[in-house]
Amino acid sequence: MKNNSPKPDSHLLGIGLDHKDGHKRITTAEKFSIVGGSEETHERMTETVVKTFENLKDRGKELKDVEPKELAEILAKNVPKS
Numbered sequence: 001m002k003n004n005s006p007k008p009d010s011h012l013l014g015i016g017l018d019h020k021d022g023h024k025r026i027t028t029a030e031k032f033s034i035v036g037g038s039e040e041t042h043e044r045m046t047e048t049v050v051k052t053f054e055n056l057k058d059r060g061k062e063l064k065d066v067e068p069k070e071l072a073e074i075l076a077k078n079v080p081k082s
Contacts, residue, residue, distance in 0.1 A: 010064040012049060016041040031063055044080050051078035 009031075016025070016037015025042040027034040032049045034042060052074050056063065063071070 008064065010062075012052075012063060014045040014049060016045060047080050048075060048078045 012032040014032070014034040016035070018038045018041050019025070019036050020038060023039070025035070025037060025039070027042065027046050031053060034045045034049065036042070037045060052071075053063075055074050055078065056066065066074075
């Protein structure tokens with residue numbers, strides 16, 4: 001039996017664990033949240049996720065429609081080069 005109910009909305013969460021300066025960094029948007037991390041890590045995660053959502057839009061896809069493997073590949077492709 002096929003389930004024809006719509007998929008629930010998805011939300012991407014990024015957590016940075018290297019916060020040595022005591023600052024609490026939180027960036028939120030409709031489809032993602034980035035929490036924690038050093039200034040550099042937080043900026044890199046945010047840039048990665050923003051570019052990932054741009055790629056999904058270019059592909060005509062929503063986060064909820066992407067398989068985990070495809071999402072992982074898109075995320076890896078969008079990590080800023082050091």
